[in-house]
Amino acid sequence: MICQKFYVALLHWEFIYGITAFNLAYPISPWKFKLSCMPPNTTYDFLLPAGLSKNTSNLNGHYEAVVETKLNSSGTYLSNLPSKTTFHCCFWSEEDKNCSVCADDVEGKAFVSTANSLVFQQIGANWNIQCWMKEDLKLLICYMEPLFKNPLKNYDLKVHLLYVLLEVLEESPRPSQKDSFQIVQCNCSVHECCECHVPVPTAKLNYTLLMYLKITSGGVTFHSPPMSVQPINVVKPDPPSGLHMEITDTGDLKISWSSPISVPFQLRYQVKYSENSTTNMRKADETVSATSLLVDSALPGSSYEVQVRGKRLDGPGIWSDWSIPLTFTTQDVIYFPPKILTSVGSNVSFHCVYKNENKIVSSKKIVWWMNLAEKIPQSQYDVVGDHVSKVTFPNLNATRPRGKFTYDAVYCCNEHECHHRYAELYVIDVNINISCETDGYLTKMTCRWSTNAIQSLVGSALQLRYHRSSLYCSDVPSIHPISEPKDCHLQRDGFYECIFQPIFLLSGYTMWIRINHPLGSLDSPPTCVVPDSVVKPLPPSSVTAEITVKIGLLKISWEKPVFPENNLQFQIRYGLSGKEVQWKMYEVYDAKLKSASLPVPDMCAIYAVQVRCQRLDGLGYWSDWSTPAYTAVTDIQVPLRGPEFWRIINEDITKKERNVTLFWKPLMKTDSLCSVRRYVVKHYTSRIGTWSEDVGNHTKFTFPWTEQTHSVTVLAINSIGASSANFNLTFSLSMSKVNIVQSLSAYPLNSSCVILSWMLSPSDYNLTYFILEWTILNEDNEIKWLRIPSSVKKYYIHDHFIPIEKYQFSLYPVFMEGVGKPKIINSFTQGDEKHQNDAGLYVIVPIIISSSILLLGTLLISHQRMKKLFWEDVPNPKNCSWAQGLNFQKRMDIL
Numbered sequence: 001m002i003c004q005k006f007y008v009a010l011l012h013w014e015f016i017y018g019i020t021a022f023n024l025a026y027p028i029s030p031w032k033f034k035l036s037c038m039p040p041n042t043t044y045d046f047l048l049p050a051g052l053s054k055n056t057s058n059l060n061g062h063y064e065a066v067v068e069t070k071l072n073s074s075g076t077y078l079s080n081l082p083s084k085t086t087f088h089c090c091f092w093s094e095e096d097k098n099c100s101v102c103a104d105d106v107e108g109k110a111f112v113s114t115a116n117s118l119v120f121q122q123i124g125a126n127w128n129i130q131c132w133m134k135e136d137l138k139l140l141i142c143y144m145e146p147l148f149k150n151p152l153k154n155y156d157l158k159v160h161l162l163y164v165l166l167e168v169l170e171e172s173p174r175p176s177q178k179d180s181f182q183i184v185q186c187n188c189s190v191h192e193c194c195e196c197h198v199p200v201p202t203a204k205l206n207y208t209l210l211m212y213l214k215i216t217s218g219g220v221t222f223h224s225p226p227m228s229v230q231p232i233n234v235v236k237p238d239p240p241s242g243l244h245m246e247i248t249d250t251g252d253l254k255i256s257w258s259s260p261i262s263v264p265f266q267l268r269y270q271v272k273y274s275e276n277s278t279t280n281m282r283k284a285d286e287t288v289s290a291t292s293l294l295v296d297s298a299l300p301g302s303s304y305e306v307q308v309r310g311k312r313l314d315g316p317g318i319w320s321d322w323s324i325p326l327t328f329t330t331q332d333v334i335y336f337p338p339k340i341l342t343s344v345g346s347n348v349s350f351h352c353v354y355k356n357e358n359k360i361v362s363s364k365k366i367v368w369w370m371n372l373a374e375k376i377p378q379s380q381y382d383v384v385g386d387h388v389s390k391v392t393f394p395n396l397n398a399t400r401p402r403g404k405f406t407y408d409a410v411y412c413c414n415e416h417e418c419h420h421r422y423a424e425l426y427v428i429d430v431n432i433n434i435s436c437e438t439d440g441y442l443t444k445m446t447c448r449w450s451t452n453a454i455q456s457l458v459g460s461a462l463q464l465r466y467h468r469s470s471l472y473c474s475d476v477p478s479i480h481p482i483s484e485p486k487d488c489h490l491q492r493d494g495f496y497e498c499i500f501q502p503i504f505l506l507s508g509y510t511m512w513i514r515i516n517h518p519l520g521s522l523d524s525p526p527t528c529v530v531p532d533s534v535v536k537p538l539p540p541s542s543v544t545a546e547i548t549v550k551i552g553l554l555k556i557s558w559e560k561p562v563f564p565e566n567n568l569q570f571q572i573r574y575g576l577s578g579k580e581v582q583w584k585m586y587e588v589y590d591a592k593l594k595s596a597s598l599p600v601p602d603m604c605a606i607y608a609v610q611v612r613c614q615r616l617d618g619l620g621y622w623s624d625w626s627t628p629a630y631t632a633v634t635d636i637q638v639p640l641r642g643p644e645f646w647r648i649i650n651e652d653i654t655k656k657e658r659n660v661t662l663f664w665k666p667l668m669k670t671d672s673l674c675s676v677r678r679y680v681v682k683h684y685t686s687r688i689g690t691w692s693e694d695v696g697n698h699t700k701f702t703f704p705w706t707e708q709t710h711s712v713t714v715l716a717i718n719s720i721g722a723s724s725a726n727f728n729l730t731f732s733l734s735m736s737k738v739n740i741v742q743s744l745s746a747y748p749l750n751s752s753c754v755i756l757s758w759m760l761s762p763s764d765y766n767l768t769y770f771i772l773e774w775t776i777l778n779e780d781n782e783i784k785w786l787r788i789p790s791s792v793k794k795y796y797i798h799d800h801f802i803p804i805e806k807y808q809f810s811l812y813p814v815f816m817e818g819v820g821k822p823k824i825i826n827s828f829t830q831g832d833e834k835h836q837n838d839a840g841l842y843v844i845v846p847i848i849i850s851s852s853i854l855l856l857g858t859l860l861i862s863h864q865r866m867k868k869l870f871w872e873d874v875p876n877p878k879n880c881s882w883a884q885g886l887n888f889q890k891r892m893d894i895l
Contacts, residue, residue, distance in 0.1 A: 025210055026091040028131050028229035030318045033093035034147060035213070037125040037222045089125075089224055125215070125222055131229060132236035132318045135262050137205060140198040140231050144186070144213075156218065159186040161196040163211035165204055181211075192217075205232040236318040237263050240291075240308045245328035249337035251351055251388065253298040253330075257308050257323070259291050267310040270319070277302035289313055300355035304328045332356070333412055335423040341457075341519035342396060343430045349392045350423050351384060352412035361414055363389040369411040369418060371402075398429040406457060428454060432513045432524040434464070437621055438531045440538030442563050444501035445531045447486075449513060450494055460517040464488050464498050466509050473508035473528035480510060505532040535564050536621040537613050545574070545609040545629040549720075552603040552636045552673075557595035558611045558626070567591035567616040574598065577606040577630055591616055604674030607631045639672045639716040642726035643679070646771055646785050649705070649731075660710075660731060661702040667716050675718050682713040708733055709818065735818030738765060745829040746809050751801050757794040758811055758823065765815040772797070773810040777826060 026033075126147035133140050142161060162181040186196035198209065209231060213224040242258035259267060272285045277299045286293060295304070305327050311319045332355045340348050350368075354361040366389035368376040382390040389412065399408055409422040432454065436447040451462060467480035488498040500509070509531070513524040540558040548555050556572055570588040575581040588596055600607065610625040645664035651657070667676050679699070682692045685707040692715075695701045703712075711730040716723040742759040749755060756772065770788040772795065775781050788795055801807065806827055813820040 025226035025228040028227050028234065029093060030132075030234055030316050031093065032128055032130045033091055035089065035091055035125075035127045035129055035144075035224050036147075037089040089222060091225060091227065125217070125220075127215075132234045133200070133205075133231045134236065135238045135260055137202055137231075137235065137262065137264065138200065140200050140209065140229075140234075142186075142196040142198070144194040144196070146192045156216075157188050157192050157194070158216040159188055159194045159196065160184065160214040161186060161198065161211055162214060163198055163209055165200070166208045166210055167204075183214075200231045206230060233316040234318055235263065235265075235312060237267060237310045237312075237320040239320045239323040240269065240310050241323070243306060243308060243323055243326045245304060245306065245326065247298055247330065247334055247336050247338065248294070251298060251334065251336040251353065253295040253304060253328075254292055255295065255306050255308075256292040260310065260320075263312075265315075266313040268313045269308055269310050271306065271308050273304060273306040275299075275302055275304055298330055298334065300330050300332050300334045300353050300360065301358070302330045304330075331421055333419040333421045335410075335412065335421070337423070339407075339424040339426070339519050341426045341428070341517055341522065343428055343522050344396060344398050346396055346427070347392060347394045348396065348425070349382075349390055350410055350412070350425075351388055351390050352423070353387050354389075354412055354414060354419070356414055356417075360387045363387055365415050367413050367415060369413055371409050372411055372418065393425070396425075396427045399425070399427045426457065426519065428457065428515065428522060430454065430513070430515065430522050430524040434511050434513070434524075434527050434529075436509075436511075436529045436531075436534050438503065438505075438535045440536060440561060440563055440623065442505060442531075442535065443503070444499055445503045445509075445529070445534070447488075447498045447500070447511065447529070448491075448495045449488075451496070452494060454515070457515070457517060460515050462496070463514045463516060464496070464511060465514050465523075466511040468504065469508040469510070471506055471508070472530055473510070477510050477526040477528040479512055479523055479526050486511075500531075503531045506530065532564075533619045534621065535615065535619075537561050537564060537568065537615075537623040539623045539626040540570065540611045540613055541626070543609065543611050543626045543629045545607060545631045547600070547603050547607075547631050547634065547636060548597065549634075549636055551597075552600075553597040554600045554607055554609070554631065555595060555597045556609050556611065556629070559594065561613065561623070564615065564620075568613040569616045570611055570613050571622065572596060572598075572609065572611050573625070574600075574607050574609045576602070577608040581608055589616070602670070603636050604633055604669035604672075605631075606633060633669075633674050635672075635674055635719040637673045638721040639667060639676065639718055639723035640725065641667075641671055642714050642716045642723040643667050643699075644727055644787055645714050645729065646787075647729065647731070648783070658705045659702055660705045660712075661700060662712065662714065662729075663700045664714060666699060672716055672718060676716045677719065678717045680715045680717055680722065682715060684711040684713075685709065705731055729814070730816075730818040732818030735765075735815060735820055738763070738813075738815070738820040739823075740765075740767070740813050740820060741811055741823035744809065744811050744823040744825050746807070746825060746827075748801060748803070748828050751803065752798060754797045754799070754801060754807075754828075755794065756797060756809060756811070760793075760813075765817060765820070767813055767815055769814050771812040771814060771819075773808075773812070773822075774799075775808055776802075777806045777808050 127144045128147055129142060129144050131140060131142040144159065160183050162183045164181050184196060184198060186194040188194040196213075198211070200209070207230070208228050210226060210228050212226045213222075215222045215224070238260045240257040240259065242256075244256050246254050246256075248254045255271060255273065257269075266289070268287060268289050269291070270285065270287050271293050272283075273295065274283045275281065275295070284295075298304075305325055307322045307325050309320045309322045311317045334353045336351050340350070342348050352366065354366055363383045363386060366381075367378075368381065368389075368391040370376055376391055380392050380394075382392065384390050391410070391412075399406065407424040407426045410425055411418045411422045413419070432449050432451070434447055434449045436445050438445045447464070449464070454462075464486045465483040466486055467483045486498045486500070488496040491497050507530070508528050510526050510528045512526040515522040515524075538561040540561060542557075542559040544557050546555050547553070554574060556574070558570070560568060568591055570593075572586040572588065573583040574586070575583045586596065586598055608628045608630055610628050612623045612625050614620060614622045643664040643666070645662050648661045648663070650659045650661065652659075662681065664679075669675070676697070678697060679695050679701075680692050681695055681701050681703070682690065683703070684690045686709065687707060693701070693703075701714075709730060709732045711728060713726045713728050715726055740761050740763040742761050744756065744758045747755045747757075767790045769790050770792070772786045772788055773783050774785075774797065775783045784799065786795075786797070808824065808826050810822045810824045812822040
């Protein structure tokens with residue numbers, strides 16, 4: 001019954017503590033330390049490590065707390081226990097082996113439970129403690145675990161941590177100032193492991209955190225001595241992440257990782273790794289300050305396991321936990337580097353180590369192949385070591401894509417076989433042309449470049465980089481170590497476009513295209529541009545075009561753009577206005593000129609004109625063409641001549657009236673220069689004299705013929721005046737009887753051409769020209785006529801003639817004195833076949849010869865085609881076994 005009461009009794013311990021010097025707080029170390037609370041006259045041998053003194057009276061007294069515990073129980077009072085039990089609590093660690101206690105100078109009485117008193121009097125209370133700051137620098141964690149497993153399980157363990165954050169430790173509160181401390185309850189598990197969380201503001205990481213523990217278990221309460229720490233000194237980083245292993249270009253194993261992001265200081269790292277291969281086994285542990293470590297001479301077919309942890313580089317700190325182990329196994333053939341990205345014209349080298357059947361092949365027995373199709377000459381080999389072979393490719397050409405493969409496969413082989421693994425060689429032509437132009441306002445510079453010449457490489461990114469010098473460009477542009485990127489945007493035409501704004505007109509902008517790829521970066525050849533030298537001016541303004549009056553030249557005028565201020569040259573293009581203008585060019589090199597006059601073949605046409613400009617020294621670009629200017633059709637001069645005209649005479653015998661109808665064709669622009677507003681008929685008779693009649697734009701005019709002689713002239717009038725040269729026609733009754741045309745013959749050549757010839761008799765009159773009329777008889781068709789020079793005796797009429805129709809041909813001699821008697825025929829000439837044959841001979845003979853040659857060629861071609869068609873598939877009987885001995889010639893004769 002007593003034992004049962006011993007196990008279930010609830011003990012209450014009241015803590016009375018006193019501190020003689022609170023400022024002497026235990027400094028928390030980055031490693032684990034211990035809290036031990038022991039009754040008096042208890043040895044520390046089972047707690048303290050070897051070398052620690054057994055005489056507690058000799059221990060240092062800097063870190064002590066005197067704890068007087070009153071044990072009160074409703075159970076039996078044990079007379080063999082002292083009425084006053086004092087427990088001494090102290091901190092100690094493997095590094096600091098001093099444990100502090102104090103004398104039993106605190107008054108009080110102790111009433112204890114029999115069982116618990118015995119346990120505590122035998123082993124006391126002991127914990128392992130470690131405190132650290134989380135990497136996010138917001139929370140301090142103190143972790144407690146019992147040093148020994150308590151044989152009497154206590155499930156009511158409660159731990160509180162009291163703390164105060166002080167800027168200076170000397171400001172620490174006195175024991176009586178309990179309200180100065182804040183308290184947090186720790187989370188404890190059933191295994192009596194506890195975790196206490198203390199929030200720390202980021203701005204107070206360098207403050208001193210003063211704290212102590214209040215531990216209650218089984219009704220007994222312990223208070224630890226005070227302890228102090230600066231949170232920044234116990235930061236525990238997160239384990240390094242992104243652990244990675246790869247074979248370097250030199251054949252070493254590179255172990256790399258990423259540093260934690262939130263730590264405010266640099267870290268040092270501890271790397272432990274093991275290597276397991278058929279020829280070697282080793283383990284190593286190294287400490288580095290970088291985020292990578294090189295392991296020399298990686299071997300093919302080897303397995304590596306690596307872990308990394310980190311700690312503050314300078315000053316105190318706590319090691320992070322170890323990272324998750326990473327295992328890496330090398331292949332039987334190691335290429336280093338495994339992939340190379342380079343540009344055209346470069347020299348590159350590959351190394352390899354070849355393992356075959358658990359044996360590393362000698363470097364002298366290694367051969368190299370390209371794409372398993374081309375053996376690389378041995379002159380390009382180099383022996384680096386007993387097992388390392390090297391091959392060099394000089395002056396490389398661009399890689400030709402083969403389907404989806406955009407690289408060349410380089411194989412390292414044994415003398416008799418090749419492993420399926422290979423190295424990859426990417427060779428890119430990086431000659432990219434960058435062109436820039438400065439706008440006409442001199443405010444921005446636009447640069448363009450195309451990727452059409454670059455082989456597309458998956459995973460690559462192109463970036464324009466530039467460096468601006470203070471003034472102009474160097475003679476030989478070079479890539480500057482300090483450069484800036486420029487954002488460029490892809491346009492619809494496939495070009496990238498980058499805009500520099502604002503710009504420095506006289507600065508030198510050195511630019512190049514950088515190709516970024518996981519395998520490395522390549523730079524195009526640099527080019528240097530001075531914005532002032534690549535200006536594209538604004539087009540000339542106020543462009544006008546006109547045809548000058550009287551002179552008839554095309555005059556173009558313009559205004560020079562405001563920018564740039566350099567002397568400019570101008571270029572003019574002009575042409576007849578229409579859908580597709582056939583442009584002609586004209587250059588103006590005098591920067592002071594603002595106009596130019598050009599001769600044109602047709603002064604009455606509409607011309608389109610545009611002007612552009614460029615710096616006179618040739619730098620920069622031509623401006624855009626100006627907005628087109630158009631000429632207007634205006635009269636330049638008086639018409640060159642009046643229209644050619646003819647007449648029809650209508651005579652009414654009964655009324656004794658004779659009317660003359662004049663008709664003419666509208667005057668062409670080349671003769672009117674450039675329009676005709678109206679026509680005027682000018683008359684002259686001996687009785688009346690001269691008078692004029694305005695007929696407007698009509699091309700017919702009828703007047704009565706009443707005098708013996710009546711002369712008329714038709715004038716063309718435009719906005720400038722009347723035509724200066726005109727045709728006259730005199731109507732004379734006496735001259736109408738003069739007959740000088742002896743004969744007239746008409747010979748049809750074909751349906752579109754008729755030859756007329758005539759014979760004249762001598763005359764005393766001054767013959768000026770002939771008028772030839774023709775029309776279809778018995779139809780009211782219009783009369784067609786031509787004016788023929790007086791010296792002509794044969795004339796070809798080109799018209800549409802119908803063979804079955806009858807035509808009337810009339811030839812009028814026109815004299816200065818009047819119109820003579822015409823010669824009229826009403827049909828084609830039939831009797832004189834010789835003339836007709838002679839006339840058509842020159843046309844018919846060439847046609848006959850050409851037709852004969854064409855017919856002969858057609859027959860020859862047809863003969864060859866028929867022969868091939870009928871005989872190509874007929875076998876030769878002499879090659880057939882069944883036809884041996886048969887006389888095919890005889891059989892054909894019978895048929």
